[in-house]
Amino acid sequence: MPSDDRLQRYADLALRVGLNLQEGQPLVLSGSAESRPLLRALARSAYRLGARAVVVDLHDPALGRIDLEDVWEAYLDEVPDWFVQARVRAVDAGAAQLSLTDADPFLLRGVDPARLARRMQAAARARRPYLERVGAHKVNWLALGAATPAWARAVFPELAPDETTERLWEAIFATVRLDAPDPEAAWRDHVAALEARAATLNRARFAALIFEGPGTELRVGLAQRHVWKSAVAEAQNGVRFVPNLPTEEVFTAPDPERVEGVVTSTRPLNIGGTLVEGLRVTFAGGRAVELEAAQGLEAVRAVLATDAAAPRLGEVALVETPNPVFDRGRLFLNTLYDENAASHLAFGRAYPDTLGLAEGDDTALTAAGGNASTVHLDWMIGSPEVDVWGERADGARVPLMKRGRWVDAAR
Amino acid sequence: MPSDDRLQRYADLALRVGLNLQEGQPLVLSGSAESRPLLRALARSAYRLGARAVVVDLHDPALGRIDLEDVWEAYLDEVPDWFVQARVRAVDAGAAQLSLTDADPFLLRGVDPARLARRMQAAARARRPYLERVGAHKVNWLALGAATPAWARAVFPELAPDETTERLWEAIFATVRLDAPDPEAAWRDHVAALEARAATLNRARFAALIFEGPGTELRVGLAQRHVWKSAVAEAQNGVRFVPNLPTEEVFTAPDPERVEGVVTSTRPLNIGGTLVEGLRVTFAGGRAVELEAAQGLEAVRAVLATDAAAPRLGEVALVETPNPVFDRGRLFLNTLYDENAASHLAFGRAYPDTLGLAEGDDTALTAAGGNASTVHLDWMIGSPEVDVWGERADGARVPLMKRGRWVDAAR
Numbered sequence A, B: 001m002p003s004d005d006r007l008q009r010y011a012d013l014a015l016r017v018g019l020n021l022q023e024g025q026p027l028v029l030s031g032s033a034e035s036r037p038l039l040r041a042l043a044r045s046a047y048r049l050g051a052r053a054v055v056v057d058l059h060d061p062a063l064g065r066i067d068l069e070d071v072w073e074a075y076l077d078e079v080p081d082w083f084v085q086a087r088v089r090a091v092d093a094g095a096a097q098l099s100l101t102d103a104d105p106f107l108l109r110g111v112d113p114a115r116l117a118r119r120m121q122a123a124a125r126a127r128r129p130y131l132e133r134v135g136a137h138k139v140n141w142l143a144l145g146a147a148t149p150a151w152a153r154a155v156f157p158e159l160a161p162d163e164t165t166e167r168l169w170e171a172i173f174a175t176v177r178l179d180a181p182d183p184e185a186a187w188r189d190h191v192a193a194l195e196a197r198a199a200t201l202n203r204a205r206f207a208a209l210i211f212e213g214p215g216t217e218l219r220v221g222l223a224q225r226h227v228w229k230s231a232v233a234e235a236q237n238g239v240r241f242v243p244n245l246p247t248e249e250v251f252t253a254p255d256p257e258r259v260e261g262v263v264t265s266t267r268p269l270n271i272g273g274t275l276v277e278g279l280r281v282t283f284a285g286g287r288a289v290e291l292e293a294a295q296g297l298e299a300v301r302a303v304l305a306t307d308a309a310a311p312r313l314g315e316v317a318l319v320e321t322p323n324p325v326f327d328r329g330r331l332f333l334n335t336l337y338d339e340n341a342a343s344h345l346a347f348g349r350a351y352p353d354t355l356g357l358a359e360g361d362d363t364a365l366t367a368a369g370g371n372a373s374t375v376h377l378d379w380m381i382g383s384p385e386v387d388v389w390g391e392r393a394d395g396a397r398v399p400l401m402k403r404g405r406w407v408d409a410a411r
């Protein structure tokens, strides 16, 4: 466990720079029971900032697994929404939402996939009213990492178990620049740089992006109404917040029908406990028509089989490398971190705000040329060996990234 | 930590003999995060019995203390009811309620008493709709002990910290007869014996009880409409259940105006972290008119100052000694256990069902001759040196307990 002092600094940074908790605002914290030391630091920090109330929703992942394995078949499709409704009421009362990302990436390994799918669907139905509100930014919210023993063992399988949690905390702290002389100032600068980058790209109005690197020759058409987004979001309550710590990306909506060529993933990805390595995808007319992988291909195929829009893209994100996440040189087995290591694509659903829309209306999303799939699967395609160009409507190309770094032309 | 096998047997006993969980009934478990191993065993056991769903409400006592100490003065009287309302919805949907009793008895030591009182009052207001439903036995419910390190250290201050939790588990298991050859059969016999005892006392219709022992010469008038209750309750959903494990008492409602004499407590009692020792109380006209104690008297006075009915009695309970709780020979610092060690009185509120009433109507409670105070403070007055008689309306006395044990005449 890190020192109380470092945990407290991490908590302060999260509430000030990330969540931007307002004086007099209630706060709901959620996380696994293993994360109590961080939750306590967050509660102290929140009260120091004048939180009206801090309510904590604790869960135990092992109980979640028991639920999956032991509930009778007859009740598998029913998940009570009592506690989800408590969180809905909290959001409707204006409470900020901070959820810890602290799960064991391999928690569900070995669970019967048919039971898992049914239970997950029932849980998603119960959670929908909550997730819709958060997705629509009804209040300021934050996803924040916390190292837990099971997660740390998965990330550092070669280390002695008692060293792993400490190592993961160090990695997490590094990704949020906690050891900068003034971490809060460092974050404000970083966020301003990402926002400036998104603004420049929005002015450029490229018709497509071109990626070139080892095993990659890809042209990603951008949606006509695409909007580049980055770190900052504005909630319906007027609070500007940074919903993810860390965040290194600028991202927008591809045209789900105009993606051509071949692309090779630059990092493995974890799909529910299965590691996919060496993924190579060929696109034609926006659709993934050919898939190869050195390992784990079936897990990708299962996701892409979810619905008709799943094998098409919903997000393209540019991430400069190196950066504090990439520098860890290792997979976190968690999207909050891994998607910030390098430029990436996502199969499936687009973020409505990357098409200038609010969350919640799939008809509008489709009409605006966005992907309305129910899945969203990020995978990394950037590295210090990959170049990126922006292509204008007239076919002229502007270099954006050389060997993973932004070139001045993009500024 | 006890072996998985013993925890599982404890969980099975609790759900079958205590809660009497029905096939197809949902279940809400609550307890501190320290008690996850027992909560997991309970969830497994519940699903084996065909629970429709098991939902777990975890809390962290340290977060409760941070809340008390750090919330701004302006917000001290506000406690959000979002999660209480989730439990209300669960009760209304028919979910059984199992709450672990696992708190650190000294958790709130040193908290500013004025802040504590205001915060407790606000929390009680928020919890009222839930507690009313449970008090009215809307569904079957259970209070069940679980050893936690902080509680165990308080109970066994003389032992090395790493031995205390194990010792407290052993004590808890002994109080519920877990090591009987067939614990479930032992419980059914024990419960039947308590029920028979209550039935006999109900037939006898005593006007008063007389207690005699070292420092005790007390006459406790019984309410005219008094009903003796014991282990079993029947919920509004028709399920018969044993709400407390352990339970050794038969109890009823005294007449708050007819208590005379002097009584000396036979065990210390813990009031929010203050230990009261050698409490000696003189009653006149039902009211405690004189109080002495070797230690902790102020804590008693504070409780009795709560309202006008607080210095009068609301419960008298007969507990045979020795018994498995008494045999531990030590204070558990927790009412669930300590009140089952010996015969006891309670200052304050009467249980409506000991006056033949349902919970929730204070006017009816007062009209029936019951104590409608807002507090309820149990204190032990029985021991193997105390004798108890029942006194009929005509003044005839029937011996009930000699040297702490039931005499045949009472059967």
Ligand SMILES: [Zn+2]
Pocket (backbone or CB within 6 Å): A249, A251, A315, A317, A339, A344, A378
């Ligand atoms: Zn992304």
Ligand SMILES: [Zn+2]
Pocket (backbone or CB within 6 Å): A315, A339, A346, A376, A377, A378
């Ligand atoms: Zn994404």
Ligand SMILES: [Zn+2]
Pocket (backbone or CB within 6 Å): B249, B251, B315, B317, B339, B344, B378
């Ligand atoms: Zn009692």
Ligand SMILES: [Zn+2]
Pocket (backbone or CB within 6 Å): B315, B339, B346, B376, B377, B378
């Ligand atoms: Zn009592």
